[in-house]
Amino acid sequence: MSLEIQNLHVRIEEREILRGLNLTVRKGETHALMGPNGSGKSTLANTIMGNPVYEVTDGKIVFNGEDLTEADPDERARAGLFMAFQYPATIPGVSVANFLRMAVNAKREEPIKVKEFGKLLGENMELLRIDRAFTSRYLNEGFSGGEKKRAEILQLAMLKPEIAVLDETDSGLDIDALRIVSDGVNALRGPEMGSLIITHYTRILDYVKPEFVHIMLDGRIVREGGPELAAELEDTGYDQIREEVAAANAG
Amino acid sequence: MPANNASDWIAERRKAALEAYEAEPVPTWRRSGFWTTSLRNLDLDALEPRRYEPVGSEAELPSEVRDALDGEPGALIVQRGASTIYTHVDAELAEQGVIVMPLEQAVEEHGELVREHYMRRLSETEGKFPAATAAFWTGGVFIHVPANVRVEKPIQSVYAIDEPGTAQYAHTLAILGENSECAIREYCLGADIDGQALHAGAFELYTAPGARAKVAHFQDWGRGEIYDISTKRVVIARDAFVSWVPVHLGGRLTKQVLDIITAEKGSDMRHTGLYFTERDEHLDLFTTDLHEAPHTAGDTVWKGALTGESRASYEGLIEIIEGARDSHTYLQTHQMLLSQRAKGDAIPSLIVKVDDVSASHGGTVGELDEDQIFYMMTRGISRIEAVRTLVEGYFEEVVQRLDDPGLETLIRRRIGEKLLAAEDQVKEFVGHRAGAAQEA
Numbered sequence A: 001m002s003l004e005i006q007n008l009h010v011r012i013e014e015r016e017i018l019r020g021l022n023l024t025v026r027k028g029e030t031h032a033l034m035g036p037n038g039s040g041k042s043t044l045a046n047t048i049m050g051n052p053v054y055e056v057t058d059g060k061i062v063f064n065g066e067d068l069t070e071a072d073p074d075e076r077a078r079a080g081l082f083m084a085f086q087y088p089a090t091i092p093g094v095s096v097a098n099f100l101r102m103a104v105n106a107k108r109e110e111p112i113k114v115k116e117f118g119k120l121l122g123e124n125m126e127l128l129r130i131d132r133a134f135t136s137r138y139l140n141e142g143f144s145g146g147e148k149k150r151a152e153i154l155q156l157a158m159l160k161p162e163i164a165v166l167d168e169t170d171s172g173l174d175i176d177a178l179r180i181v182s183d184g185v186n187a188l189r190g191p192e193m194g195s196l197i198i199t200h201y202t203r204i205l206d207y208v209k210p211e212f213v214h215i216m217l218d219g220r221i222v223r224e225g226g227p228e229l230a231a232e233l234e235d236t237g238y239d240q241i242r243e244e245v246a247a248a249n250a251g
Numbered sequence B: 001m002p003a004n005n006a007s008d009w010i011a012e013r014r015k016a017a018l019e020a021y022e023a024e025p026v027p028t029w030r031r032s033g034f035w036t037t038s039l040r041n042l043d044l045d046a047l048e049p050r051r052y053e054p055v056g057s058e059a060e061l062p063s064e065v066r067d068a069l070d071g072e073p074g075a076l077i078v079q080r081g082a083s084t085i086y087t088h089v090d091a092e093l094a095e096q097g098v099i100v101m102p103l104e105q106a107v108e109e110h111g112e113l114v115r116e117h118y119m120r121r122l123s124e125t126e127g128k129f130p131a132a133t134a135a136f137w138t139g140g141v142f143i144h145v146p147a148n149v150r151v152e153k154p155i156q157s158v159y160a161i162d163e164p165g166t167a168q169y170a171h172t173l174a175i176l177g178e179n180s181e182c183a184i185r186e187y188c189l190g191a192d193i194d195g196q197a198l199h200a201g202a203f204e205l206y207t208a209p210g211a212r213a214k215v216a217h218f219q220d221w222g223r224g225e226i227y228d229i230s231t232k233r234v235v236i237a238r239d240a241f242v243s244w245v246p247v248h249l250g251g252r253l254t255k256q257v258l259d260i261i262t263a264e265k266g267s268d269m270r271h272t273g274l275y276f277t278e279r280d281e282h283l284d285l286f287t288t289d290l291h292e293a294p295h296t297a298g299d300t301v302w303k304g305a306l307t308g309e310s311r312a313s314y315e316g317l318i319e320i321i322e323g324a325r326d327s328h329t330y331l332q333t334h335q336m337l338l339s340q341r342a343k344g345d346a347i348p349s350l351i352v353k354v355d356d357v358s359a360s361h362g363g364t365v366g367e368l369d370e371d372q373i374f375y376m377m378t379r380g381i382s383r384i385e386a387v388r389t390l391v392e393g394y395f396e397e398v399v400q401r402l403d404d405p406g407l408e409t410l411i412r413r414r415i416g417e418k419l420l421a422a423e424d425q426v427k428e429f430v431g432h433r434a435g436a437a438q439e440a
Helices: A039-050 A073-079 A095-107 A114-127 A132-136 A145-159 A173-189 A227-250 B006-023 B063-068 B092-094 B103-109 B111-116 B130-137 B372-377 B382-398 B407-419 B423-428
Strands: A002-012 A015-026 A031-033 A054-065 A083-084 A161-169 A194-199 A212-217 A220-225 B028-033 B036-037 B073-080 B084-087 B099-101 B141-145 B155-161 B167-176 B181-190 B196-207 B213-219 B226-236 B241-248 B253-262 B268-277 B281-293 B298-305 B313-319 B330-336 B342-354 B358-367
Touching: A002 A039, A002 A194, A015 A031, A015 A039, A015 A054, A015 A194, A031 A227, A039 A054, A039 A073, A039 A083, A039 A161, A039 A194, A054 B196, A073 A083, A073 A095, A073 A173, A083 A145, A095 A114, A095 A132, A095 A145, A095 B382, A114 A132, A114 A145, A114 B036, A132 B342, A145 A173, A194 B130, A212 A227, A220 A227, A227 B084, A227 B330, B006 B111, B006 B130, B028 B407, B036 B281, B063 B181, B063 B372, B073 B099, B073 B141, B084 B092, B084 B099, B099 B103, B103 B111, B103 B141, B103 B167, B111 B167, B130 B167, B130 B196, B130 B372, B141 B155, B155 B167, B155 B196, B167 B181, B167 B213, B181 B196, B196 B213, B213 B407, B226 B241, B226 B268, B241 B253, B268 B281, B268 B382, B268 B407, B281 B330, B298 B313, B298 B342, B298 B382, B313 B358, B330 B342, B330 B382, B342 B358, B372 B382, B382 B407, B382 B423, B407 B423
Parallel strands: A031 A194, A031 A212, A083 A161, A161 A194, B073 B155, B141 B167, B155 B181, B167 B196, B181 B213, B196 B226, B213 B241, B226 B253, B241 B268, B253 B281, B268 B298, B281 B313, B298 B330, B313 B342, B330 B358
Antiparallel strands: A002 A015, A002 A054, A212 A220, B028 B036, B073 B084, B099 B141
């Protein structure tokens, strides 16, 4: 059970953003993907989910042995992939509860029973300490940054994907919101879910401890290691790593 | 010469209207050079009023009428072609003194009341079709809710066309007494006829001070070639309130003027419109939110969506005349293009002749937002389901303003059917991101 990204090259409007990226995330593992702005982190997240804006020019995205490189986003979601958005879209006129019901039903043959759905929603809202009134609001309409991120994590909890990509879920959160979101992610971690936490900063990694850390520069993964790599990055910064990589390439 | 016949005055009005009609050419409506509503494809001479026998029960009404009606109306009056074919008024309403009857009959039986209000704010000189309606109307609808009467169940009127070659001249006059309360739904319903027909309509509603009313217009002329050229005017008196919801869901060509007038101090209104055009339909709407007195208020929202090769133009004017100080009003209009071949236009405008008022307006024309669609698809929702949800969500704000569960269900159902019919276009229409948005 794994997501394998093999030699991925991705372009947007003639500009190559990902340039031969390799990464494997297995169920039960937590990975952190770190990189400065413009390194291609969000491009990777969007390409994993099949955003049509991004063009894959080479390489593959394989999930549980199946090549999903050309699959539509909904197909990928039903296969068990999920992405928490950095900037989730607003869906006017559709309440959080109705949206969640649609999404849950999209993965099922038979629509979920009202009672069962209510129970599932109640449990997850308790887990994420979300107020009941939240679910009757239109999804993301007028939400604060923290509310949007919490709505993303609530969807993650409801949909129980095999692999979740969290795209800069920590950005724009104050410390309390960050803690709530991190607690949510930690509560959902387990042998049934793998996650790829994409972040610019090491801050979220104080709360959600990854087993694997990858550092990305200019569309490729340039360093890989364990949690100690994040600690090292904290001390040295991206510039130091960039210089090391340049030196290694020159040598 | 004193009138022998109580209705002589109306014959005079008809005569004046006929003269106006004969003096006017068939109009073509042009705006700023790029929008034209033309009747050149309508063979007016081939159309004529058609008469029908009354029916004894609701079950015998034409199917397009039965299909749209919901629940138990307090009163129901149905005009098919030129004839009123069904009138029902609950005993409870009759006891309260509520009158719902054909306007023709009201001219005879309630001459003074009708005469006092008939075409008070409409004129036979407004154009060829208002003149035609004033000259030729038959049947018609008259509604009177006496002072201090509160009607619980809706009062429903229907204009139905189910045969090609029909010319239907319709006139509704509604008078709401002081501090009365009611809900009125007027339906314009067509069968999917094979050929042309015309509905030329007038609707006028006058409230007395303190009245409160919900008024809905539901138009769905079906897939035939029904032309609708109508003028509707709602006039609100002192401290009265009207929530008016016109809904346009189908018709070969529709040209309507819809005016809501806060005419006396403290009058207040909410005006909510919705349209959905498909195939080669052509819709041309002009609304005016007219403030004639101090301390009036208005809140107007219009939303539309277009599929196929349809054309839809909405122009909304806020006008605040001199002396209408301390008035506050807002108008917004949105339009969503769901097909590459559809063309739309949404224009808010403003004429304010007095200081000390607040009036603002805004308009957008947009396409489906691919970011929203992608977002929904990453949750496992298919593209067509995402589009349907987004369009329904887009309309939800205006549908909810109806505050009428029966009608809300009908509108949601019809919009769902139209989206399903347009599924292929919607799929192929990979939007170019929410494009030409304009904020005024």
